[in-house]
Amino acid sequence: MPLAAQLDDVSFGYRPGQRVLEDVTLRIGEGEFVAVAGPNGGGKTTLVRLVLGLERPTEGKALLFGEPAHRFSRRRTLGYLAQRSELGGDAPTTVREVVSAGRLAAGGLIGPLRRRDRELVAEAIDRVGLSESADLPLRTLSGGMQQRAFIAKALAGEPSLLVLDEPTTGVDAESQDSLAALLDRLHSELGVTILYVSHEFGAVERFVQRLVLVRRTIVFDGSPGELPGLWHDPSHSHAPV
Amino acid sequence: MLRYEFMRLALAAGAVVGVLAPAVGFFLVQRRQSLIGDGIGHVAFAGVALGILLDVSPILTALVAAVLGGVVVELLRMYGGTAGDQALALVFYTGIALGVVLVSSAGALNADLFQYLFGSILTVTRTDLAVTALLGAVGLTTVVLLYRALAGVVIDEQGARVAGVPIGSLNVALSALVAVTVALSMRVVGILLVAALMVLPVSAAGRIAWSMRSALVLAMAIGLGSALAGLAIAYYADLPPGGTIVLAAAAAFGACSLAGSVSGRSR
Numbered sequence: 451m452p453l454a455a456q457l458d459d460v461s462f463g464y465r466p467g468q469r470v471l472e473d474v475t476l477r478i479g480e481g482e483f484v485a486v487a488g489p490n491g492g493g494k495t496t497l498v499r500l501v502l503g504l505e506r507p508t509e510g511k512a513l514l515f516g517e518p519a520h521r522f523s524r525r526r527t528l529g530y531l532a533q534r535s536e537l538g539g540d541a542p543t544t545v546r547e548v549v550s551a552g553r554l555a556a557g558g559l560i561g562p563l564r565r566r567d568r569e570l571v572a573e574a575i576d577r578v579g580l581s582e583s584a585d586l587p588l589r590t591l592s593g594g595m596q597q598r599a600f601i602a603k604a605l606a607g608e609p610s611l612l613v614l615d616e617p618t619t620g621v622d623a624e625s626q627d628s629l630a631a632l633l634d635r636l637h638s639e640l641g642v643t644i645l646y647v648s649h650e651f652g653a654v655e656r657f658v659q660r661l662v663l664v665r666r667t668i669v670f671d672g673s674p675g676e677l678p679g680l681w682h683d684p685s686h687s688h689a690p691v
Numbered sequence: 692m693l694r695y696e697f698m699r700l701a702l703a704a705g706a707v708v709g710v711l712a713p714a715v716g717f718f719l720v721q722r723r724q725s726l727i728g729d730g731i732g733h734v735a736f737a738g739v740a741l742g743i744l745l746d747v748s749p750i751l752t753a754l755v756a757a758v759l760g761g762v763v764v765e766l767l768r769m770y771g772g773t774a775g776d777q778a779l780a781l782v783f784y785t786g787i788a789l790g791v792v793l794v795s796s797a798g799a800l801n802a803d804l805f806q807y808l809f810g811s812i813l814t815v816t817r818t819d820l821a822v823t824a825l826l827g828a829v830g831l832t833t834v835v836l837l838y839r840a841l842a843g844v845v846i847d848e849q850g851a852r853v854a855g856v857p858i859g860s861l862n863v864a865l866s867a868l869v870a871v872t873v874a875l876s877m878r879v880v881g882i883l884l885v886a887a888l889m890v891l892p893v894s895a896a897g898r899i900a901w902s903m904r905s906a907l908v909l910a911m912a913i914g915l916g917s918a919l920a921g922l923a924i925a926y927y928a929d930l931p932p933g934g935t936i937v938l939a940a941a942a943a944f945g946a947c948s949l950a951g952s953v954s955g956r957s958r
Contacts, residue, residue: 502853525855532849543846543903551843555854559840559861587901603847607854 451479453516454611454643455501460510462496470496472667474510478645480610483637485646485654488664494647497664498615501645502528515610526555529609529642531600531617542587545580545599546571552606574606575599577639578632594625598632605636612636613645618652630654692926700820701812702922705936707827708872708879708888709918713896713910714834715872716889718865720897721845727764728886730779731866731873734760734786736882738874739807740793749807750822754874760786761866769859810881810933812922823875830871833864841865842903879918880933888914891940898944898951913943 455478462471471493478484478501488494499505500512503519512519514528522528529552549571550563557567575584578598588596597617604612614633618626630653637644637657646654651661655674663670663677670677692698719727738756742749760782767778794804806814815823834841840861844851852858869889876885892913893906900906921936928935 504853525853528853528855530850530853532847542897542900542906544901547842547903548846550839551846551851554840554843554851555856559856560836562839585902600847600850604850613853 451481453513454478454480454482455515455519455645456511456513457497457500457507458511458513460500460507460512462500462505462508469666471500471664474664474668476501476662476668476671478643480515480643481641482660483633483644483646483658484660484662485648485651485658486662486664487648487651490649492665494649494664495615498613498645498647502530502613524610526607527610529604529607529612531597531604531612531614542589544585544587545575545591545602546584548588548599549575549584549602549606552603556607570608571606574602577605577636578602592622592625594622594628597625597629601629601632601636605640605642609642611643611645613647615647616649617646618648623653627653630657633657692923697813697815698922698926700815700817701932702919704815704820704823705812705879705918705922705932706915707823708876709915709936710911711827711830712872712876712885712888713892713914714831714907715865715868716886717893717907717910718841718845719869720890720893721903722848725890726886727761727779727866728869728873728889730764730783730786731757731761731869732877732882732885733783733790735870735873735877735885736790736807737786737793739804739877739882740790740797743804744793744797750819750874750877753807753877754871756786757870757873758867761870762863765859765862765866769862806881807877808881808883809931810877810879810884812879812932815878819878823878826871826875830868830875833868837861837864838907845903880936884933884937887937887940888917891937891944892917895940895944895947898947899954913940913947917943 457474457476460471460474461469463469474497486494486497500507501519503512503514503522506520514522517523552574553563553567553571557563575581578601580595580598580602583591583595588599618629633644633646633654634657636642646658655661658674661670661672661674661677662668716728719725735753735757738753739749742752764778764782767781844858844861848858872889873885876888880888893910895913896906896909900909917940918936921939922932924930924939925932925935
């Protein structure tokens with residue numbers, strides 16, 4: 451299987467002598483749906499940054515679709531949902547405006563969106579079930595619906611790899627189930643590679659093909675059925691150190 | 692009021708700045724960087740002082756200083772490992788300290804300097820207006836062309852960075868736009884109040900807008916209305932126009948907050 455993302459013997463620290471991640475090897479095939487979990491401070495977000503080429507390994511190598519991740523030439527094919535939305539200020543941004551931002555890299559920086567781009571935006575909004583709310587201000591929607599809008603934004607860029615960093619922060623349990631089911635459907639329909647990163651596997655565990663547990667290094671990498679019962683909550687004291 | 696040429700020129704210059712300042716400030720407010728205009732205004736003060744010292748156009752030297760200051764803030768943020776507020780503070784205080792030293796060297800602590808600190812829109816000449824209109828048109832055209840890109844960065848800077856959008860270049864372009872706006876606004880409201888026109892109309896618009904695009908258009912309309920109303924009040928009440936323009940914008944914020952609360956849109 452061709453690899454979408456690859457970390458080989460990667461170690462990383464933000465300062466000399468520091469080791470946030472140590473000796474990490476992770477290979478994600480194209481079309482896989484993988485969940486990465488671990489306790490807070492376990493290096494999950496750093497792992498995401500290394501996968502996306504936003505940081506360079508101190509040791510080892512990080513590749514995206516076979517290219518060095520930090521010099522990846524097709525960045526517009528990467529969809530990323532950040533841990534926390536930075537959207538603030540005073541503008542009541544609508545769902546459609548948020549999703550349109552997902553066409554920025556592919557649709558060019560200057561002037562209005564072209565017709566094809568607008569169609570892709572509408573399609574992405576439809577895929578996440580927000581067509582009826584497309585022109586409503588984001589701030590009037592629930593946390594779960596806001597998260598769907600940002601997933602639609604990532605989808606609008608027609609990504610080959612979709613990375614979600616703590617997508618369920620601040621989202622209620624019902625919406626988390628709904629979000630996991632949505633990701634499963636998108637994975638089936640679009641065949642997009644999904645890397646789902648969270649402090650717990652949660653609702654997504656039912657849908658993914660692989661679970662990866664990170665605590666400074668990878669302590670488990672296998673199918674959900676292989677994960678020891680006590681480790682389903684990665685912050686549990688019995689989880690490996 | 693309109694029978695006097697100085698008022699016609701003042702209203703025209705005020706209209707340009709009234710539209711441009713919120714159009715540029717819009718992106719700063721959405722990124723919670725409302726005080727950048729203030730910081731760059733203080734760097735412009737050093738430019739004014741340098742112009743007075745060298746006996747060249749203080750507006751021109753202020754423009755150059757403001758552009759340099761804006762770009763330095765952005766470079767410090769991007770490459771210097773400096774937090775945004777600290778980068779701003781560094782440039783802010785260096786600018787004003789440099790201005791004080793240069794003004795002292797020029798022996799120019801007088802009315803010449805005060806017109807830049809507090810504005811002097813009633814002394815705008817036809818040439819000043821032509822320069823203001825030209826730079827204003829360039830600034831507004833740039834905002835229109837880059838609207839989608841700047842809005843996209845406001846909505847999700849991290850996602851845009853991952854997707855390869857040139858965030859650094861867009862941030863530098865925004866800093867340059869802020870610098871041009873500050874230099875143009877000096878004559879209208881003065882360095883000390885320059886950021887108010889970039890922030891208050893945007894905050895006011897946010898209380899009643901229904902989308903990002905509507906917020907931008909409303910902010911420009913409120914900025915225009917504040918500039919024209921403030922000038923009219925200053926004329927009839929014999930008050931300093933810089934102050935009345937900003938107070939008009941503050942009143943618009945109050946009115947929009949009230950309207951937003953009544954309609955249930957206010958947060």
